[in-house]
Amino acid sequence: xxxxxxxxxxxxxxxxxxxxxxxxxxxxxxxxxxxxxxxxxxxxxxxxxxxxxxxxxxxxxxxxxxxxxxxxxxxxxxxxxxxxxxxxxxxxxxxxxxxxxxxxxxxxxxxxxxxxxxxxxxxxxxxxxxxxxxxxxxxxxxxxxxxxxxxxxxxxxxxxxxxxxxxxxxxxxxxxxxxxxxxxxxxxxxxxxxxxxxxxxxxxxxxxxxxxxxxxxxxxxxxxxxxxxxxxxxxxxxxxxxxxxxxxxxxxxxxxxxxxxxxxxxxxxxxxxxxxxxxxxxxxxxxxxxxxxxxxxxxxxxxxxxxxxxxxxxxxxxxxxxxxxxx
Amino acid sequence: xxxxxxxxxxxxxxxxxxxxxxxxxxxxxxxxxxxxxxxxxxxxxxxxxxxxxxxxxxxxxxxxxxxxxxxxxxxxxxxxxxxxxxxxxxxxxxxxxxxxxxxxxxxxxxxxxxxxxxxxxxxxxxxxxxxxxxxxxxxxxxxxxxxxxxxxxxxxxxxxxxxxxxxxxxxxxxxxxxxxxxxxxxxxxxxxxxxxxxxxxxxxxxxxxxxxxxxxxxxxxxxxxxxxxxxxxxxxxxxxxxxxxxxxxxxxxxxxxxxxxxxxxxxxxxxxxxxxxxxxxxxxxxxxxxxxxxxxxxxxxxxxxxxxxxxxxxxxxxxxxxxxxxxxxxxxxxxxxxxxxxxxxxxxxxxxxxxxxxxxxxxxxxxxxxxxxxxxxxxxxxxxxxxxxxxxxxxxxxxxxxxxxxxxxxx
Numbered sequence: 001x002x003x004x005x006x007x008x009x010x011x012x013x014x015x016x017x018x019x020x021x022x023x024x025x026x027x028x029x030x031x032x033x034x035x036x037x038x039x040x041x042x043x044x045x046x047x048x049x050x051x052x053x054x055x056x057x058x059x060x061x062x063x064x065x066x067x068x069x070x071x072x073x074x075x076x077x078x079x080x081x082x083x084x085x086x087x088x089x090x091x092x093x094x095x096x097x098x099x100x101x102x103x104x105x106x107x108x109x110x111x112x113x114x115x116x117x118x119x120x121x122x123x124x125x126x127x128x129x130x131x132x133x134x135x136x137x138x139x140x141x142x143x144x145x146x147x148x149x150x151x152x153x154x155x156x157x158x159x160x161x162x163x164x165x166x167x168x169x170x171x172x173x174x175x176x177x178x179x180x181x182x183x184x185x186x187x188x189x190x191x192x193x194x195x196x197x198x199x200x201x202x203x204x205x206x207x208x209x210x211x212x213x214x215x216x217x218x219x220x221x222x223x224x225x226x227x228x229x230x231x232x233x234x235x236x237x238x239x240x241x242x243x244x245x246x247x248x249x250x251x252x253x254x255x256x257x258x259x260x261x262x263x264x265x266x267x268x269x270x271x272x273x274x275x276x277x278x279x280x281x282x283x284x285x286x287x288x289x290x291x292x293x294x295x296x297x298x299x300x301x302x303x304x305x306x307x308x309x310x311x312x313x314x315x316x317x318x319x320x321x322x323x324x325x326x327x
Numbered sequence: 328x329x330x331x332x333x334x335x336x337x338x339x340x341x342x343x344x345x346x347x348x349x350x351x352x353x354x355x356x357x358x359x360x361x362x363x364x365x366x367x368x369x370x371x372x373x374x375x376x377x378x379x380x381x382x383x384x385x386x387x388x389x390x391x392x393x394x395x396x397x398x399x400x401x402x403x404x405x406x407x408x409x410x411x412x413x414x415x416x417x418x419x420x421x422x423x424x425x426x427x428x429x430x431x432x433x434x435x436x437x438x439x440x441x442x443x444x445x446x447x448x449x450x451x452x453x454x455x456x457x458x459x460x461x462x463x464x465x466x467x468x469x470x471x472x473x474x475x476x477x478x479x480x481x482x483x484x485x486x487x488x489x490x491x492x493x494x495x496x497x498x499x500x501x502x503x504x505x506x507x508x509x510x511x512x513x514x515x516x517x518x519x520x521x522x523x524x525x526x527x528x529x530x531x532x533x534x535x536x537x538x539x540x541x542x543x544x545x546x547x548x549x550x551x552x553x554x555x556x557x558x559x560x561x562x563x564x565x566x567x568x569x570x571x572x573x574x575x576x577x578x579x580x581x582x583x584x585x586x587x588x589x590x591x592x593x594x595x596x597x598x599x600x601x602x603x604x605x606x607x608x609x610x611x612x613x614x615x616x617x618x619x620x621x622x623x624x625x626x627x628x629x630x631x632x633x634x635x636x637x638x639x640x641x642x643x644x645x646x647x648x649x650x651x652x653x654x655x656x657x658x659x660x661x662x663x664x665x666x667x668x669x670x671x672x673x674x675x676x677x678x679x680x681x682x683x684x685x686x687x688x689x690x691x692x693x694x695x696x697x698x699x700x701x702x703x704x705x706x707x708x709x710x711x712x713x714x715x716x717x718x719x720x721x722x723x724x725x726x727x728x729x730x731x732x733x734x735x736x737x738x
Binding site: 126128173175176177180262263264265267269299302303305306307308309310311312313314 | 385389
């Protein structure tokens, strides 16, 4: 079990650091003129420098600290011309509330950073092949290399990265072959799962989705795809099958999201198909829905392959997380 | 300050805004004489935005509000069509439709002519249920077929010979006789296939379907090209016709990818730098014009007028003078002198010096078009310019190769 009970566990690390520094400035534990340096603060907070930098910028914006002719920042508004106080922050008796301390420590577990990394690693792959350097990922996330190794192990387990001959971690490239194979697999297993799920489908939710398709102009194919998975397919009483379906969809959904970020317009044809599909599920024998799902997936595969081609005419660079180096 | 306008005064004469049609395209069709004549014939303003192939596709897909008509090729239509940037063209509004050639409507100039691998335009022409593109006839099309050609390569006859026994082959693009003097066109849906044809013709590689290569086949081709590059076979890559002409004029190349208008630009190199009729056949392409998805009402009507104007003859004649064919040749014939038609479409010897698209001499008296009459050339299509399934992968690999070639990277 992870310590999810801590209400601060979901807050960004830089917010927690800023909170500690702010409280200590206000209480006077950090006196005006005190020189704040990233490195020692990171040590005290047991994090990397990246979140410390963000926290300090936040305090600067709030006017609690200011820049001066030296490294770091000075506590205070900058009006006083007191000489900089250069002392090791570790010697001060800073107050760090146990809950914050606990939350900072909890950050050490890979689960807290995993989702963000998974999205970045999955969606970069249509742009080619990337190398992930462990130390850079650790720096980026502000976590230890042990945690990074846990993250990488999970990514490998889910088929998102692999090691090459030089033992480097590699993500991508996502090829048309991979996409075709994943859709082919979907066409084989998802209709089967849907049939198994029939007695357990959350029909009220399906009706609600149908209702929304008719009334909500902002509804997206991605939402409907999620709905199909969660309310229908994932209700199949076979957890291994459902797990396989989820993991097979991972890269495809990430590609979808990446294309939408590039500006892919809303796709009415696909929404219409979901409408037909949900209607079949809700009101007709499940076999007809299974057949339709198979067709829908083969059409979606072709659309997907065609859309991915646009990536070849988009200049690369700049859009990827710092720890992903294009190969 | 007056609280209300004086109703007795005449308003300033209304500034009548001249109607404007915005065309996005490439150097293939966006020629000044075409624009001038279209403006005169149609009575509205026409603005041309000319970009290179890749920028043009990106802009067309992502900024459809920025143009009304998109002039490009069938082979890269997938990218723009599936991004939802275009709208179907109703063939009922195209009076010349019945005169458009079978090459694009059926896939070949006759029942027995080869179809060619890859993105034959017929495969992308008709709109199918669900918004797909396919060859099954329907009332709506994705792109109005206009200009097209069958490409090969140009070679120095002093190096490869010029006698009738000499049978040019795509294999020459990797031939030792031209080592250090070979150039390819840098476009991953075009030059890539020149290289692929060379690899197959020379026996170095074999592809199950050259028009839709697998990752392993792409890797093998790029490996071969890299080996040849390191051995010093290639001297350059080029992106537009002027660069290609310069390479030939300066004698830097003994063989290279070529586009038809480039031959008309040659001067000193003209006598010895000749167009090949490859034994394996041609790499063809087909261009056309599409409608931006935002067009409605009067603006849409203007776009249809412009599309129909394209098939009314004048544009087809201008295209012919740079060596390109039009999809309905009979109308273009009315705008060509008989000897021009005889040279460009029938493969006859030029009875005089013939003009290019802007009036300069493009063809010397007495010469004949390589490959002969239109139908003979159109029967020999082996591959079309293609954006295959693994295009992303191939285009990136190709870019890396071209970068290394230009930077002269050593092993």
